[in-house]
Amino acid sequence: GTGGELSVKVFGNDWDILNQAIEEIRHIMEGVAGVADLQIEQTSGIPQLVVDLNRSEMARFGIPVGDVADLVETALNGIEVTDVYEEDRITSILLRLSEEYRHDEERVKNLLVDAPNGERIPLSQLADIRHGQGPQEILRENMMRRKLILCSVVGRDVASLVAEAQRKIAAEVVLPAGYFIEFGGSFENQQRAMRDLAVLLLVVVLIIFVILFSSFGSLLQASLIIISIPLSLVGAIVGLLLAGQTINVSSMIGLIALMGVCVQNDVILIAKINDFIKGGHDLREAVVAGALKKFRAIFMTNLVMIVGSIPLAFHVGTGSELHRPLAMVYIGGFVGAILIRMVAMPVLFEVVSGLTTGRSKLAHS
Incomplete structure (x- = not known):
């Protein structure tokens, strides 16, 4: 994983291809609305002396690649030749060229390589030697090399920005086989949390259904409450x-809580209607009497939730990006519950129960 609000990661093996791809993506991201503080993770810039062996020349002189590699390794990096033993420690002795030779390109080119026929061939004749730049570090994720861009998101939701960036990158950036792009940062964590909450939501609905069925002893009434949840x-x-908010982790948590309260209100309402039916009222009278009887309790419950959420909805400051979506879900959901569910649920109950009763009478007749 990576830090930052949003990161774009490119995976592959060749460092040059990764650098080219990340520059193309940076240019695209600069044109995406809402992107701020765009920066490429710095992993290059270390000066290096590059020794690129000419294998055809080495073969002409009969010099093995290993001999040249050993010479360069000994001259520039050094090899351990022996140890000095003292009373309290062991000191390793390293053999290599002095610093003034190691940093002088011409002197490195003049290193002599022994050929099998006794000749001594300058290293410059067997290799292309030049100064270059290499990576400060090679970063890996899941055992693959990667480069990444970090940025912040301002003035829009992360999901829509990522969708736009994905479209533009797919249209303009062509990657070789084996190379791919991923979006990470807090966006990656949010997507993972959303998937977990979606699974949790399904589990909660299943548990509620089991509880409702055991409470009412009626598959029809339990299904009616579950089906009406989208209301x-x-x-x-x-x-x-209306508030310009999006579906995110906070709003998903609010939806789950809202669903629980609305189901509770429906249970109270249907239980009272069932009581009136058991008391000898016909279906229409029982529905009207039950709805009127429980209207005040349900209305006051919803109203208290709305009023309690108003300060969170209008507070702007640290943490508001977390509690404002939650508050707007409560306010909008409970206003909708007052205007829709308190009318729709009694009507649906009467219609479904009337159809069921009608079918039962036809079956008996």
Whole structure:
């Protein structure tokens, strides 16, 4: 993983291809609205002396690659030749060229390599020697090399920005086989949390259904409450849209809590309607009496939740990006519950129960 609000990671093996791809992506990201503080992770810039062996020349003189590699390794990096033993320590002795020779390109070129026929061939005749730059460090993720861009997101939601960036990168950046792009940072964590919450939401719905069925002893009434859950989400979605908020981890948590409260209100309402039916009222009278009886309790519950969420919805400051989506889900969802669910649920109950009763009568007749 990586830090930052958003990161774009390019994976592959060749360092030059990764550098070229990351520059192309940086140019694209500069044109995406909402991108701020764009920067490429710095991993290059170390001066190096590059020794590129000419294998055809080495073969002409009969010099093995290993001999030349050993010479360069000994001259520039050094090899351990012996140890000096003292009373309290052991000191290794390293053999290599002095610093003034190691940093002088011409002197490195004049290093002599022994050929099998006794000749001594200058290293410059067997290799292309030049100054270059190499990576300060080679970063890997899941055992693959990667380069990345870090940025912040301002004035829009991360999900829409990533979707736009993905479209533009797919259209303009061509990567060789074996190279691929991933988006990470806090966006990656948010996507993982959203997937976990979606699974949790399904589990919660299943548990609620089991509890409702065991409580009412009716598959129809339990299914009616579960099917009507989307009605409670309509107001929440409208509230998020009006406030310019998005579906994120905070709003998902709010949706789960909203669903639980609305289901609780439905349970109270249907339980009271069932009581009136058991008391001898016909279906229409029981529905109307139950709805009127529980209207005040349900209305006051929803109203208290709305009023309690207003300060969070209008507070702007540190942490508001977390609690404002949650508050707007509560406000929009409970307003929708008052306007929609308190009317829709009694109507749906009467319609479904009437159809079921009608079919039962036809079956008996």
